[in-house]
Amino acid sequence: MGSLDGKLGVVFGVANKRSIAWAIAQAWHREGARLAFTYQGERLRENVEELVGTFGADTLLLPCDVSQDDQIAAVFEAVGAKFGRLDLLLHSVAFAPKEALEGDFLNTTRDAFRISHDISAYSLVALTRGAAPLMVNGGSVVAMTYYGSEKVIPHYNVMGVAKAALEASTRYLAYSLGPKKVRVNCISAGPVNTLAARGIAGFSEMLKHYEAHTPLKRNVLPDELGQTGVFLASDGAAAITGQVLYVDCGYQIMGM
Ligand SMILES: NC(=O)c1ccc[n+]([C@@H]2O[C@H](COP(=O)([O-])OP(=O)(O)OC[C@H]3O[C@@H](n4cnc5c(N)ncnc54)[C@H](O)[C@@H]3O)[C@@H](O)[C@H]2O)c1
Numbered sequence: 001m002g003s004l005d006g007k008l009g010v011v012f013g014v015a016n017k018r019s020i021a022w023a024i025a026q027a028w029h030r031e032g033a034r035l036a037f038t039y040q041g042e043r044l045r046e047n048v049e050e051l052v053g054t055f056g057a058d059t060l061l062l063p064c065d066v067s068q069d070d071q072i073a074a075v076f077e078a079v080g081a082k083f084g085r086l087d088l089l090l091h092s093v094a095f096a097p098k099e100a101l102e103g104d105f106l107n108t109t110r111d112a113f114r115i116s117h118d119i120s121a122y123s124l125v126a127l128t129r130g131a132a133p134l135m136v137n138g139g140s141v142v143a144m145t146y147y148g149s150e151k152v153i154p155h156y157n158v159m160g161v162a163k164a165a166l167e168a169s170t171r172y173l174a175y176s177l178g179p180k181k182v183r184v185n186c187i188s189a190g191p192v193n194t195l196a197a198r199g200i201a202g203f204s205e206m207l208k209h210y211e212a213h214t215p216l217k218r219n220v221l222p223d224e225l226g227q228t229g230v231f232l233a234s235d236g237a238a239a240i241t242g243q244v245l246y247v248d249c250g251y252q253i254m255g256m
Helices: 020-030 043-051 070-085 112-136 158-181 201-211 220-232
Strands: 006-013 034-038 061-062 089-092 138-147 182-189 244-249
Touching: 006 020, 006 112, 006 182, 020 034, 020 089, 020 138, 020 220, 034 070, 043 201, 043 220, 061 089, 061 158, 061 182, 070 112, 089 112, 112 158, 112 182, 138 158, 138 220, 201 220, 220 244
Parallel strands: 006 034, 006 089, 034 061, 089 138, 138 182, 182 244
Antiparallel strands: none
């Protein structure tokens, strides 16, 4: 018997097989959850279709650009029609214009700031609001964040500021939805080689730096993020909400 048997979930953020969302979705599926998926746009559809097809031909797959309210509404309407209710939501979505992840933070444009916050932080509020009416038995919302929210990581720039907004939103959403038994938490992952990560200048040095400096002397594996995702979705985490859980081989505790 799986720890998520009978749970119904929706996953935002699968782009390809390296996506953290895919690692967590696989772990949720393995533990018995039934899942629906979204993809950002036509460019990614075929790839995501192929992956989620492995969960069964009738797996619900819908387009959703999280900057578009009408697309978000359509997703929750379709999920409600198919599942009747919802228990789990995974937010594994982030974006900042490439030039904002290269140069000096001082030069962050108004547009780069707005876009990165809209897609990487506000979207958690919008998606959680869409899911909440379907979470009639309570639920678990999990979002992906990174340590650049609290300490300066060179090149992470405006994305660090957006992650700080995401983590603060997690706390306010946890307070808002606590009475409905809906929990909202973040996983703060150490660096993982994905499409989004490769957009950050100097990303491969980051992997090497973690290997040398984390207490565990290695980088986190996608499957380990999957297992933390299972824990946060399960009844084992029934009293945990509004938290940022570090799954980074211990990097966050180090001062030097
Ligand atoms: N890879 C890492 O090192 C790392 C570390 C900590 C946290 N994270 C976070 O994990 C999450 C997933 O990233 P990933 O590393 O798996 O990379 P990824 O590129 O596989 O996933 C990012 C996802 O965001 C989606 N996205 C971007 N703009 C969107 C939009 N407008 N509408 C809908 N979807 C949109 C992309 O389609 C993609 O599926 C992100 O929040 C990222 O910040 C990643």
